Amino acid sequence: xxxxxNAAAGPQAKALGLGISGIxxxxxxxxxxxxxxxxxDRYLPPASEVLVRLGQYLTEAAFWRDVADTMTSWALGLxxxxxxxxxVGLIIGSSRFLRRATHTTIEFLRPIPSVALIPLAVLIFxxxxxxxxxxxxxxxxxxxxxxxxxxxxxxDAVANDTxxxxxxxxxxxxxxxxxxxxxxxxxxxxxxxxxxxxxxAITAELIIGTPGLGKQIALTQSGGAISSMYALVLATGMxxxxxxxxxxxxxxxxxxxxxxxxxxxxx
Amino acid sequence: MSPLKRVAYFFGLPILLIxxxxxxxxxxxxxxxxxxxxxxxxxxxxxxxxxFFDDVLPSLGRLAVxxxxxxxxxxxxxxxIGSTRWxxxxxxxxxxxxxAIPPPVLVPLLMLLIGVNDGMKVAVIVSGAxxxxxxxxxxxxxxxxxxxxxxxxxxxxxxxxxxxxFVLPAVTPQIMAGVRQSLSIGLILMVISEMFASSSGLGFxxxxxxxxxxxxxxxxxxxxxxxxxxxxxxxxxFVERRVLHWYHGLKEITHDS
Numbered sequence: 325x326x327x328x329x330n331a332a333a334g335p336q337a338k339a340l341g342l343g344i345s346g347i348x349x350x351x352x353x354x355x356x357x358x359x360x361x362x363x364x365d366r367y368l369p370p371a372s373e374v375l376v377r378l379g380q381y382l383t384e385a386a387f388w389r390d391v392a393d394t395m396t397s398w399a400l401g402l403x404x405x406x407x408x409x410x411x412v413g414l415i416i417g418s419s420r421f422l423r424r425a426t427h428t429t430i431e432f433l434r435p436i437p438s439v440a441l442i443p444l445a446v447l448i449f450x451x452x453x454x455x456x457x458x459x460x461x462x463x464x465x466x467x468x469x470x471x472x473x474x475x476x477x478x479x480d481a482v483a484n485d486t487x488x489x490x491x492x493x494x495x496x497x498x499x500x501x502x503x504x505x506x507x508x509x510x511x512x513x514x515x516x517x518x519x520x521x522x523x524x525a526i527t528a529e530l531i532i533g534t535p536g537l538g539k540q541i542a543l544t545q546s547g548g549a550i551s552s553m554y555a556l557v558l559a560t561g562m563x564x565x566x567x568x569x570x571x572x573x574x575x576x577x578x579x580x581x582x583x584x585x586x587x588x589x590x591x
Numbered sequence: 592m593s594p595l596k597r598v599a600y601f602f603g604l605p606i607l608l609i610x611x612x613x614x615x616x617x618x619x620x621x622x623x624x625x626x627x628x629x630x631x632x633x634x635x636x637x638x639x640x641x642x643f644f645d646d647v648l649p650s651l652g653r654l655a656v657x658x659x660x661x662x663x664x665x666x667x668x669x670x671x672i673g674s675t676r677w678x679x680x681x682x683x684x685x686x687x688x689x690x691a692i693p694p695p696v697l698v699p700l701l702m703l704l705i706g707v708n709d710g711m712k713v714a715v716i717v718s719g720a721x722x723x724x725x726x727x728x729x730x731x732x733x734x735x736x737x738x739x740x741x742x743x744x745x746x747x748x749x750x751x752x753x754x755x756x757f758v759l760p761a762v763t764p765q766i767m768a769g770v771r772q773s774l775s776i777g778l779i780l781m782v783i784s785e786m787f788a789s790s791s792g793l794g795f796x797x798x799x800x801x802x803x804x805x806x807x808x809x810x811x812x813x814x815x816x817x818x819x820x821x822x823x824x825x826x827x828x829f830v831e832r833r834v835l836h837w838y839h840g841l842k843e844i845t846h847d848s
Contacts, residue, residue: 342680350685367703424600429608435820437775439782439794440813443801447809519691526693527779531786538696542787545699553703557696564691 394536401460409468417476464517475509657716669728694719727769731762
């Protein structure tokens with residue numbers, strides 16, 4: 325038994341080792357490029373300098389305030405978008421008529437890039453956090469809504485009819501037939517929306533100047549604090565990784581009963 | 592469904608919404624909300640003419656070049672990384688990290704490294720739009736059917752023929768899913784790169800209108816961006832249906848059985 329586990333862990337440990345050496349290699353190349361003068365260190369400071377700056381940031385209260393600002397708009401925007409999308413999605417999805425009637429409108433509104441709303445946000449909200457929220461909510465709303473609608477379209481007609489003939493009302497069918505079918509799709513939508521929401525939150529801060537990490541990046545860039553700028557870019561990447569990981573964990577938790585997740589364990 | 596009914600479904604809600612908008616804005620003097628007729632006129636006068644050639648076309652050109660590079664590089668690198676196990680293990684955590692960096696933060700970074708020019712804007716689009724294609728291709732290559740893989744090997748199909756007739760078709764659904772994401776990211780980055788550092792292009796023009804409080808013109812710019820997004824989505828749908836017609840057919844069959 326033990327031997328088997330070791331044998332299974334072998335390739336995994338090797339993969340992990342390779343992965344870590346990949347990261348180390350990347351930082352070594354980054355360190356060497358400016359040191360060898362391939363790129364001027366005025367534009368690309370050595371990795372060590374940036375990492376030290378990042379370490380300093382982690383002890384600064386102002387940095388954490390910016391992180392908190394960004395994460396607040398991210399979380400709030402995602403929450404509003406998700407609730408709105410679930411309500412709208414269940415209403416539209418529960419009726420064939422509404423599904424057909426709203427199709428063109430949704431297909432038209434969905435591809436409008438959310439950044440097109442930047443001027444509008446500036447006009448209405450200025451540089452307050454609502455500007456960020458407008459963009460985040462608009463962008464994540466469609467991700468969740470579309471996946472939810474796909475999910476509802478996937479509901480087994482026989483199961484639905486069976487529920488109907490057993491006298492389940494509309495609400496009960498939503499709860500016991502439609503919701504479980506649509507949940508995996510909803511989680512996919514949420515995972516996509518979580519990443520998109522971060523992109524839009526940072527974008528709004530960068531372009532509009534609402535408080536948060538994006539604004540700091542713009543400020544450090546125009547102020548010539550280049551290693552600070554690189555450190556902040558690294559920080560946003562780390563937040564992105566954490567969000568992706570968290571989204572995957574939540575997805576696995578919520579769908580632990582679903583065959584697609586259960587299957588992964590068996591394989 | 593009769594054709595009449597279909598047309599009614601297609602145009603019903605949009606017409607209803609526009610009518611509502613028209614009715615609500617009829618007597619209003621709200622500065623921020625344009626009237627439908629006014630907006631349509633502005634759309635025509637603002638964007639048809641020299642501005643179309645000076646701002647819209649160059650923006651679209653950069654978007655096209657950026658997307659072609661992103662998709663091409665993404666597929667090639669994805670095939671390479673996906674089919675070499677040690678390379679995949681070496682690069683996977685790094686790629687996950689790069690994908691997680693919100694692409695807009697690369698705008699100030701690339702501005703420094705490349706300077707403010709067309710190359711920078713294309714680089715921004717490539718650097719953001721490549722990840723969905725790249726990672727989806729890697730994932731797809733890794734998940735190819737192992738029976739088919741072994742069959743290929745035992746028939747001695749290898750090298751280019753293996754990629755052309757086995758790997759590429761097997762991965763196309765995933766690649767297309769990645770391309771769909773890349774398109775919207777590319778469009779977003781086109782606008783942002785112009786808003787942040789430019790003196791021409793769609794993004795710049797729209798921000799300029801907003802700063803000058805040219806509200807109807809600003810709205811018309813938003814509509815133009817929406818139309819471009821819609822156009823991209825339609826092109827994608829057309830291409831996807833052509834490229835993946837066999838896949839959709841296959842899925843229908845397996846779904847029914």
